[in-house]
Amino acid sequence: MALLPSLVKGMRDYSTLQVYRRNYMLSIIQSIYASYGFEPLETPALENRTTLTGKYGQEGEQLMFNVLKSGNFLEAATSPTNATDYKKLKPLISDKGLRYDLTVPLMRHIAMGQHQICFPFRRYQIQPVWRADRPQRGRYREFLQCDADIVGSNALLCEAEMLKLIYDICTKLQLRDFRIKINHRGILSAIAEPEKEKTFCTIVDKLEKIGFEKVITALQAADFNSQTIASLALLQKFKGNNSELLTQLQATIGHTDSGSKAIEALTTILTQADGLGLPNGTCCIEPTLARGLAYYTGLVMELTVENTSIGSLGGGGRYENLGDLFGATGLAGVGFSFGIDRLYDLMEEQNLFNPVTTYTTDVLLTNIEAKAERQLLHLLSQLRLHGFKTEIYPERAKIKKQLSYAHKKNIPFVIILGETEYAMNHYTLKNMQTGVQSSYSWSELFDLLSTALGVRC
Secondary structure, three states: OOOOOOOOOOOOOOOHHHHHHHHHHHHHHHHHHHHOOOEEOOOOOEEEHHHHOOOOOHHHHHOOOEEEOOOOOHHHHOOOOOOOOHHHHHHHHEEEEEOOOOHHHHHHHHHHOOOOOOOOEEEEEEEEEEOOOOOEOOEOOEEEEEEEEEEOOOOOHHHHHHHHHHHHHHHHOOOOOEEEEEEEHHHHHOOOOHHHHHHHHHHHOOHHHHOHHHHHHHHHHOOOOHHHHHHHHHHHHOOOOHHHHHHHHHHHHOOOHHHHHHHHHHHHHHHHHHHOOOOOOOEEEOOOOOOOOOOOOOEEEEEEEOOOOOOOOEEEEEEOOOHHHHOOOOOOEEEEEEEHHHHHHHHHHOOOOOOOOOOOOOEEEOOOOHHHHHHHHHHHHHHHHOOOOEEEOOOOOOHHHHHHHHHHOOOOEEEEOOHHHHHHOOEEEEEOOOOOEEEEOHHHHHHHHHHHHOOOO
């Protein structure tokens, strides 16, 4: 019996049209990354579990896809000591995992080749990542991340450049109503209990998802004191433009060491971003923005769009201690990651794919005359040699069927070599958009196609 075809939940196929559109997005993003001096990097899908664990926080690690060891691991799996404790069992049966993000593999790569890398290291990386999350719209188990990071500099100018980079990409993609929310982890550190700061940020990161009341309940359940909760409630009420928010923050937490440093950093970053030409109002300070990943230590960023249910389109921030875990001591970095799948959904929602070319083939050669086969094959080779993306209908069939094929594939031009054309050593060229067709010699045909398709030979 034939298998019923199905997809793993949270995974997707991409149709030809979707691939064209994704490539359009990626070409724009890559060109802007390159204009900022970022260089490409790729890392493997599989990483050692020791590389991945201990970097994302407890909730992040629960979403990691672990890969079973090769060979017989049943003995460890059925051991009475470990049978009821999955945390102890995991490393016994799994020593690898699918990458959860692109930042940790980046730091592992840098640590392995730090003596050959030129710092500050500007790299971009466009590859899929995997998370064992509950699938829903805008949240998949496999998705494409598009990262840009600057590693090896503590200068706040790096953060300012990241903000302008995000703006340039969103503008080039013609996104409407986008905002870049920013905050500094020092703002939250100033009100959190020091030994529980990471837990605090993980819970606060759920504000938009579960609401303020449920966040308060979660903080109480985690034994956070009333002062911390009251301070968070105060931050939640802060309103105004960036200048007004900085004034309110100064009055509230400016007396603390982490608070004053965070306020100073935010002020400097916004000033430098303004100097780079970032329009006023593009960035909005959000005092409760946390970003859930445990390795962030400074500025955090999140890209959102008004009036959509898709959620954030990307996020990032400053990390200062991640390299230490791999022996790359003192290598701080800052980066941002676009979620391409959510970005695609938004662009589709805003009807922004109109300029995307949706065909690969420029010219179709019809196949209707047996004695013309050799001449057709020669023509096919010549067209390809001169840069025209060309295909031949593989079997002889009625012209109506072949024209229907060209129409379905959105092929702009069709060349017909029938009995009459073969006898006259001419070719009939049909424009599939206008329906107009005329007969031409080879040189005339070549010139016309070159002009119409913009092919330079």
